[in-house]
Amino acid sequence: MIASSLARRVAAFGLPGHDGPLLEQSDGAPLSADDWAQLTRIVSAQRLAGYLHRAVEAGALPVTAEQRDEVDDLHLRSCATALRLERILVQLAALLDEAGIEFLVLKGTASAHLVHEDPSHRMFGDNDLLFRSGQFDEALAVLSGAGYQRAATPPTSAFARRFAKGATLHGTSGDEVDAHRNLVFGSFGFQIDLDELFASAVSFELGGRQLRALGPEARLMHACYHAALGDPVPRLNSIRDVAQMLTTGRHAPERLVHLARAWRAEPVLARALHLCREHLDVQVDGAVAEAFDAYQPSRRERRAIASYVGTDRSFLSKVLASLPYLDGPRERAAFLRASLVPSAEFTESRTNRRGVKPFRGGVRGAMARSRRR
Amino acid sequence: MTTWERAPEALWRRSGERRILMGPTTDEVLVVEGTGRAIWDLLGEPCTQEELVGVLAEGFDARPEEVSLDVREFLGTLRDAGLVIER
Numbered sequence: 001m002i003a004s005s006l007a008r009r010v011a012a013f014g015l016p017g018h019d020g021p022l023l024e025q026s027d028g029a030p031l032s033a034d035d036w037a038q039l040t041r042i043v044s045a046q047r048l049a050g051y052l053h054r055a056v057e058a059g060a061l062p063v064t065a066e067q068r069d070e071v072d073d074l075h076l077r078s079c080a081t082a083l084r085l086e087r088i089l090v091q092l093a094a095l096l097d098e099a100g101i102e103f104l105v106l107k108g109t110a111s112a113h114l115v116h117e118d119p120s121h122r123m124f125g126d127n128d129l130l131f132r133s134g135q136f137d138e139a140l141a142v143l144s145g146a147g148y149q150r151a152a153t154p155p156t157s158a159f160a161r162r163f164a165k166g167a168t169l170h171g172t173s174g175d176e177v178d179a180h181r182n183l184v185f186g187s188f189g190f191q192i193d194l195d196e197l198f199a200s201a202v203s204f205e206l207g208g209r210q211l212r213a214l215g216p217e218a219r220l221m222h223a224c225y226h227a228a229l230g231d232p233v234p235r236l237n238s239i240r241d242v243a244q245m246l247t248t249g250r251h252a253p254e255r256l257v258h259l260a261r262a263w264r265a266e267p268v269l270a271r272a273l274h275l276c277r278e279h280l281d282v283q284v285d286g287a288v289a290e291a292f293d294a295y296q297p298s299r300r301e302r303r304a305i306a307s308y309v310g311t312d313r314s315f316l317s318k319v320l321a322s323l324p325y326l327d328g329p330r331e332r333a334a335f336l337r338a339s340l341v342p343s344a345e346f347t348e349s350r351t352n353r354r355g356v357k358p359f360r361g362g363v364r365g366a367m368a369r370s371r372r373r
Numbered sequence: 374m375t376t377w378e379r380a381p382e383a384l385w386r387r388s389g390e391r392r393i394l395m396g397p398t399t400d401e402v403l404v405v406e407g408t409g410r411a412i413w414d415l416l417g418e419p420c421t422q423e424e425l426v427g428v429l430a431e432g433f434d435a436r437p438e439e440v441s442l443d444v445r446e447f448l449g450t451l452r453d454a455g456l457v458i459e460r
Contacts, residue, residue, distance in 0.1 A: 057389060072389060079386040080402045083395040086384050090397075120386045173400070207397065208381035 002031075003038035010039075010048050011236035012280040013055040014121065016247050022061045030062045040070060046236045049078040050121035078123040082112065088175055089127050090207035092146060099142045103212070104130040104201050106180060106222065107241075110213035113204050115244055123237070126176040130214075133161070133194065136181045140167060143179065147172040153346045159338040165189060184225045186322040187304035191263040216251040217259050224265070224272035229308040239275045243282040246273075253287035260292065264325070267297035267305055300324050315339070376460050377448055378419040383456045385413070396455035403454060408433070408440075409447055416457060422448065 012018040031039065043052050053075035055061050056068060063071065086109055096103055104110075108124025116122045131139040140150075148169035154160035160167070165185035169177045182189040183197075200215035214222060223245055227238040245251065260269045269292040276282040283289075297305065307313065307321035319339045326332045379385075382397035392413045394403040405413055408429060415425055425444050430437040451457040 053388065072391075075388050076391065076393060076404065079388055079393045080395075083384045083386060083393065083402055084400045087395055087397075087400055090382075090384075118387060120388060205381075207384050 002035050003042055006031075006035075006039055007042040007046065007048065007236060008279050008281070010043060010052050010055055010061075011046070011240045012243065012282060013051045013058075013060060015240075015243055015280070015282055018280075018282070019058065020060065022055055028062050030064045030067055036067055040074065044074065047078070047123040047125060048236060048240075049074045050123050051240070054121060075120075079120060082108070082119075082124060084173075085109065085124065085127055085175060086206060088171070088173070089211075090209050092127070092129075092143070092177070093209050093211060095142050095146055096139065097209075099138065101135050101139050101142060102132055102198065103139065104198065105204075105211050105213045106130050106178075106183075107226070109206070110204070110219065111223075111241055111244075113206065114202070114213055114216075114219070115241065115248065115250075126178060128178045128180060130180040130183070130197065132198065133181050136161065136166075136179070139179060140169075143169055143177060148177055151176075155346050156338050156341065156343045158334070163335055163338055183222045184229055186307065186318045187325045188225060188229065188263070188265055188268055190322065190325045191265065193263065196259075216245070217256045220245040220251050220256055221259055221263070221265065221269075224268050227275055228268045228271040229305070232309045232313060234275050234279065234309075236279060239272075239279050242272045243276045243280050243284070246276070246284045246288060247282065256288055257291045266292055266295050267301040270295035270297065271305065374421055376419040376421050377416060377425070377457050378460065379413075379416050380456055380458045385456075394451075394454070394456055398455055403450075403456070408443060412444065412447055413451075419460065 006022060009018070009022045013022065030036070040052075043049055049071075052061075053071055056063055056071050089105065089109060093103075106128035108122065108126070108128065112119035112122035112124065129139075148171050151168040151170055154164055154167070163185075165182045166178060166180035169179060171177065182194065183192055197214060197218050200218055201212040202215050203210050203212055205211070213219065220242070223238065223241040227234055227242045230238055260266055269288070273284055273289060273293055276284060304321045304325070307318045310317075319336070322335065323332050326335055380397070384395045386393045390410060391404055391406045392410050394405065394413065395401070396403075411429060411432065412425055415428060422441075422444060425448075426437050426441050429435070429444065430440045433440065448457060452459065
């Protein structure tokens with residue numbers, strides 16, 4: 001277990017109060033070959049190469065010459081990946097600007113350039129872009145023209161247009177673009193003021209272009225959504241983003257508290273703070289902690305969180321948990337129809353190798369059968 | 374007098390004593406270290422070739438004429454890759 005606990009300390013390295021030796025009891029001996037292999041596997045999978053490189057450079061982790069070379073090589077390759085993605089982003093930005101499509105840069109690139117003192121610390125593996133709902137189809141058309149294809153067909157076009165978080169697209173270079181129309185699907189996503197995300201956006205320069213990203217409070221909210229809801233086993237890189245932003249203090253705490261309450265995201269922030277403590281041993285103080293550290297989620301909120309990270313994370317579970325967060329019976333009915341009555345295109349796309357359609361009969365069939373009873 | 378500076382289109386990262394550079398028309402990276410790294414760092418502000426030669430000669434304890442050719446060649450490489458511009 002040494003590798004997993006050490007990986008957490010790597011993920012926290014460089015945060016205030018987390019710049020000392022990574023090994024609790026160190027006689028200066030480097031890790032064994034097995035422990036080192038496990039550590040680097042976790043570091044690679046969780047995109048922590050920047051923090052590991054920083055820790056080794058600072059002398060916080062004793063390494064052999066070979067291990068040092070491995071860290072340097074991993075960091076170099078991770079940086080090269082980041083640069084290739086940024087080159088692609090700049091090219092896509094030119095196409096989107098020409099088409100008059102507004103977008104914001106999310107996560108990796110934005111975090112690297114706006115949150116970290118050195119973008120070389122923050123590794124990432126894809127591009128994430130947020131589009132306005134009204135321009136989402138046009139944005140996908142521009143990306144399609146640039147060679148990007150959707151990874152999966154949405155259940156219905158209504159779902160894609162009104163309720164989906166977005167679409168994952170694969171490019172001809174093997175890269176991935178996550179096109180977002182919201183920051184998170186379902187329950188918590190329905191409460192986000194999407195216009196506010198664009199209204200409070202900030203600019204940054206990359207590759208000779210002016211790009212826009214979420215403002216500091218919305219960016220921190222997004223990091224909390226991603227860390228708290230994105231994976232059943234929270235990703236260390238995501239938790240580090242939350243801790244980095246909370247401790248570097250570029251946000252206005254009162255505004256963050258306001259957004260969290262307006263978007264009914266209190267349980268998300270509470271969970272994100274808990275993850276920072278539990279996984280990175282980072283205790284956040286101040287207004288944000290005072291507001292959410294002791295927050296007790298309601299039954300409905302616990303059910304909503306569980307639909308993202310609990311034992312039943314099925315699409316149906318998320319759909320059902322989302323219903324209380326929609327305004328009125330019409331909206332709920334529209335959501336259910338869009339989510340659970342699949343189009344022929346969607347059903348066709350899910351035909352398995354034996355030619356059997358998993359949705360044979362499907363919900364339409366189930367509803368018809370229940371009417372006949 | 375001609376000055377040199379990093380091109381706005383240049384993308385780059387710091388990795389220890391190395392710098393990883395990518396120009397606007399390629400997805401191949403250029404990894405520089407030693408004198409090349411020093412030049413790239415100095416180009417964070419516009420510099421003349423003479424200024425670069427002077428700083429490097431002093432920093433590496435070499436004669437300016439020993440450094441000058443390397444600087445000129447390296448600047449040419451960076452310019453051809455779209456990483457620096459002359460003004």
